[in-house]
Amino acid sequence: MSAALQNIINQPYKHGFVSDIESDVAAKGLDESTIRMISAKRNEPEWLLDFRLQSYAAWLKMTEPTWQNAHHPKIDFQAISYYSAPKQKPKLKSMDEVDPELLRTFEKLGVPLHERMAMAGVAVDVIFDSVSVATTYKEKLAEVGVIFCSFSEAVKDHPELVKKYLGTVIPTSDNYYAALNSAVFTDGSFCFIPKGVKCPMDLSTYFRINTEESGQFERTLIVAEEGASVSYLEGCTAPAFSSNQLHAAVVELVALDNADIKYSTVQNWYAGDENGVGGVYNFVTKRGLAQGVNSRISWTQVETGSAITWKYPSVVLLGDNAVGEFYSVALTNHYQQADTGTKMIHIGKNTRSTIVSKGISAGKSNNSYRGLVKIAPSASGARNYSQCDSMLIGQESGAHTFPYINVRNNTAKVEHEASTSKIGEDQMFYFAQRGIDAEAAVSMIINGFCKDVFQQLPLEFAVEATNLLSFKLEGSVG
Amino acid sequence: MIYPNSKTILEVRNLCASVSGTPILKNMNFTVKSGEVHAIMGPNGSGKSTFSKVLAGHSDYEITGGTVLFEGKDLLELAPEERARAGLFLAFQYPIEIPGVGNSQFLRLTYNTVQSHRGNEELDPLEFDDFVRDKMKLLEMREDFLDRSVNAGFSGGEKKRNEILQMALLEPRLAILDETDSGLDIDALRIVSKGVNHLANKDNAIVLVTHYQRLLDYIVPDFVHVMEAGRIIKSGGKELAVELETRGYDWVSDEYKAASRVAA
Ligand SMILES: Nc1ncnc2c1ncn2[C@@H]1O[C@H](COP(=O)(O)OP(=O)(O)OP(=O)(O)O)[C@@H](O)[C@H]1O
Ligand SMILES: [Mg+2]
Numbered sequence: 001m002s003a004a005l006q007n008i009i010n011q012p013y014k015h016g017f018v019s020d021i022e023s024d025v026a027a028k029g030l031d032e033s034t035i036r037m038i039s040a041k042r043n044e045p046e047w048l049l050d051f052r053l054q055s056y057a058a059w060l061k062m063t064e065p066t067w068q069n070a071h072h073p074k075i076d077f078q079a080i081s082y083y084s085a086p087k088q089k090p091k092l093k094s095m096d097e098v099d100p101e102l103l104r105t106f107e108k109l110g111v112p113l114h115e116r117m118a119m120a121g122v123a124v125d126v127i128f129d130s131v132s133v134a135t136t137y138k139e140k141l142a143e144v145g146v147i148f149c150s151f152s153e154a155v156k157d158h159p160e161l162v163k164k165y166l167g168t169v170i171p172t173s174d175n176y177y178a179a180l181n182s183a184v185f186t187d188g189s190f191c192f193i194p195k196g197v198k199c200p201m202d203l204s205t206y207f208r209i210n211t212e213e214s215g216q217f218e219r220t221l222i223v224a225e226e227g228a229s230v231s232y233l234e235g236c237t238a239p240a241f242s243s244n245q246l247h248a249a250v251v252e253l254v255a256l257d258n259a260d261i262k263y264s265t266v267q268n269w270y271a272g273d274e275n276g277v278g279g280v281y282n283f284v285t286k287r288g289l290a291q292g293v294n295s296r297i298s299w300t301q302v303e304t305g306s307a308i309t310w311k312y313p314s315v316v317l318l319g320d321n322a323v324g325e326f327y328s329v330a331l332t333n334h335y336q337q338a339d340t341g342t343k344m345i346h347i348g349k350n351t352r353s354t355i356v357s358k359g360i361s362a363g364k365s366n367n368s369y370r371g372l373v374k375i376a377p378s379a380s381g382a383r384n385y386s387q388c389d390s391m392l393i394g395q396e397s398g399a400h401t402f403p404y405i406n407v408r409n410n411t412a413k414v415e416h417e418a419s420t421s422k423i424g425e426d427q428m429f430y431f432a433q434r435g436i437d438a439e440a441a442v443s444m445i446i447n448g449f450c451k452d453v454f455q456q457l458p459l460e461f462a463v464e465a466t467n468l469l470s471f472k473l474e475g476s477v478g
Numbered sequence: 479m480i481y482p483n484s485k486t487i488l489e490v491r492n493l494c495a496s497v498s499g500t501p502i503l504k505n506m507n508f509t510v511k512s513g514e515v516h517a518i519m520g521p522n523g524s525g526k527s528t529f530s531k532v533l534a535g536h537s538d539y540e541i542t543g544g545t546v547l548f549e550g551k552d553l554l555e556l557a558p559e560e561r562a563r564a565g566l567f568l569a570f571q572y573p574i575e576i577p578g579v580g581n582s583q584f585l586r587l588t589y590n591t592v593q594s595h596r597g598n599e600e601l602d603p604l605e606f607d608d609f610v611r612d613k614m615k616l617l618e619m620r621e622d623f624l625d626r627s628v629n630a631g632f633s634g635g636e637k638k639r640n641e642i643l644q645m646a647l648l649e650p651r652l653a654i655l656d657e658t659d660s661g662l663d664i665d666a667l668r669i670v671s672k673g674v675n676h677l678a679n680k681d682n683a684i685v686l687v688t689h690y691q692r693l694l695d696y697i698v699p700d701f702v703h704v705m706e707a708g709r710i711i712k713s714g715g716k717e718l719a720v721e722l723e724t725r726g727y728d729w730v731s732d733e734y735k736a737a738s739r740v741a742a
Contacts (some may be wrong), residue, residue: 108512425537432558432587433534433568434644435595444587448578448627 006399054269055172055182062176070308070337072077081185092427115342147192154190157250169252169289178285179246181217188218193228204233220251231262249284256294269305276335279307286313290322294372299324300456302465317351325355327453341371346379355386368400375412390420443470481513493533493544500529505709513680518687520705523643524595530654534568552717563595565651569641584628589647613646617673634661654685659693691723704730
């Protein structure tokens with residue numbers, strides 16, 4: 001690989017600063033008393049403490065999974081602090097009241113939080129370490145009956161809704177990290193779109209890990225009632241630390257009859273340095289339940305960060321005619337490892353799912369697509385189309401595809417296509433011979449490769465994702 | 479066409495280049511003045527494409543000696559993209575496919591990049607669309623060309639036409655067409671040649687690398703050169719190509735060897 005190409009893909013991480021915000025950090029370690037402490041700090045009701053304790057009991061009986069195509073030293077769960085909250089006024093009415101240092105942080109992040117998001121009319125919830133610090137546009141949303149708030153507020157103000165749906169899509173004992181999250185989660189976002197309401201604006205949550213030895217375990221729950229629809233955006237960053245931080249989030253989506261949930265993520269957690277030191281372990285469980293007839297759940301993700309990403313946003317297609325979609329771009333560089341994909345579980349009749357996965361591996365990184373398409377005996381007329389494309393940059397990166405297909409109904413139709421390509425020296429030379437420098441060439445090739453996914457993102461996010469990929473891949477050439 | 483007192487565009491002196499230690503170009507000498515059309519012929523493996531790619535700055539080749547001046551400037555100092563912006567154009571013998579990258583976006587990026595480096599105005603997508611469609615007419619290209627990925631799935635002849643379309647967009651000072659005729663059917667050869675002739679003027683120059691006289695029936699060269707083993711061993715006028723067509727290359731090679739022996 002030429003030096004130019006090498007340079008382009010070796011960009012430093014621009015979000016690698018620590019915000020100087022005073023935090024209230026719990027002592028490291030995890031036992032029952034930690035969980036009681038978290039619950040008490042948050043003034044939680046008894047039922048939620050019980051939910052946590054049950055999850056913890058389940059977690060203790062489980063073992064860490066090792067089947068994913070990603071390798072890391074054993075995590076010491078006692079060396080993690082399970083609670084870190086910025087020390088500041090607990091309640092904020094508007095963004096103007098947010099700690100100025102926090103706002104500066106977001107400016108450094110290039111997060112268009114304060115003005116641009118407002119101008120774009122996006123409602124934002126900001127989660128710093130584990131605690132939600134600000135939610136915008138709440139009143140405006142409330143007028144149409146949309147609830148958009150931090151998870152803690154939801155527990156306080158809408159306990160019946162939280163209780164009704166929490167853990168219904170991802171049971172506490174679903175997997176090791178989901179169980180851990182269910183035991184120790186500290187905050188997250190809650191979003192409820194009542195019957196017949198089209199959410200008037202995109203909803204967005206911005207996550208940031210800021211403390212070196214704290215884990216981040218946020219919990220997101222989105223419910224769209226009959227005929228409701230919402231587009232939800234999630235972004236995240238973390239500062240550069242030489243140690244690894246654990247991020248084990250759980251996201252549950254519920255779509256009732258004719259409801260439509262579109263969930264978009266741009267993930268840019270710190271990926272570690274060029275030697276593979278530091279970085280976030282991103283072990284996330286995301287699942288949507290397309291419960292109602294004609295319901296639709298669509299996941300779009302652009303995964304560029306984290307030392308290790310291990311996540312499979314999935315859809316359980318329960319209602320007849322339900323639709324599940326998964327559009328993914330995963331970019332890995334240096335020593336990053338990504339094992340990501342989806343599960344489409346077809347149960348209802350005439351359910352349809354589409355999977356489009358684009359993996360880009362550069363440096364010495366490893367990028368795996370792992371996907372399951374399961375057609376239950378009840379899912380007559382179900383259809384799936386999967387397309388998994390990999391692009392390799394350089395000689396030392398790896399791309400792998402693990403499709404699992406399990407069809408139990410002979411009226412179902414499942415199609416799978418896969419391809420692997422490379423950005424070759426001769427392609428780069430072709431661009432150069434036409435006057436186009438290496439940076440512009442790589443970004444054009446990558447954007448072309450990711451086009452099918454980017455066009456699924458809301459415009460604001462598509463621009464951010466395009467820039468982010470270019471940024472990750474561009475550099476000082478020549 | 480040869481014009482009196484025309485400026486020198488390219489001056490190659492004793493150029494030597496090797497690929498992973500093996501010398502390919504051995505004391506190549508070659509001069510092109512504005513307005514001229516040169517043809518480089520020679521057996522397979524004689525170094526014609528290597529010479530073209532070395533001029534364009536391909537990183538596979540190490541320059542081990544000699545100089546190249548492009549409009550008086552040291553060409554070898556420049557990065558490949560700078561050479562292109564300065565007006566050096568290479569129509570590739572085997573244009574590479576770039577799946578996923580739309581042809582129209584690609585063409586617009588290359589056009590705008592080169593224009594902005596020349597201090598000219600860039601075109602927005604709509605303006606460019608009109609502009610490129612005009613150029614496509616010249617080459618009788620199908621409109622759906624623009625909607626496809628760069629060269630992806632193009633037939634051999636379509637790829638060659640796409641190269642000449644780029645030449646038409648970029649208006650280079652020096653265009654090197656490496657076997658643009660191979661793979662073109664009879665009609666396409668005529669159309670592409672017409673296009674190239676249309677682009678030739680007294681301020682630019684064209685170097686045709688070819689194996690066949692039939693291209694030179696359409697684009698008439700002022701000079702014909704024979705390359706062998708990495709250097710030019712004979713140069714002449716357009717009648718040399720006709721002679722090569724009937725007699726082959728051996729006699730040129732023999733003459734050259736005899737002359738070298740005398741010189742030694
Ligand atoms: N990148 C490379 N690696 C190894 N050998 C090369 C490379 N490029 C050229 N060569 C060798 O250099 C010699 C000249 O090749 P070149 O392609 O320049 O010939 P040519 O005159 O264009 O031939 P043709 O008429 O077949 O197109 C050949 O022996 C070829 O194998
Ligand atoms: Mg050749």
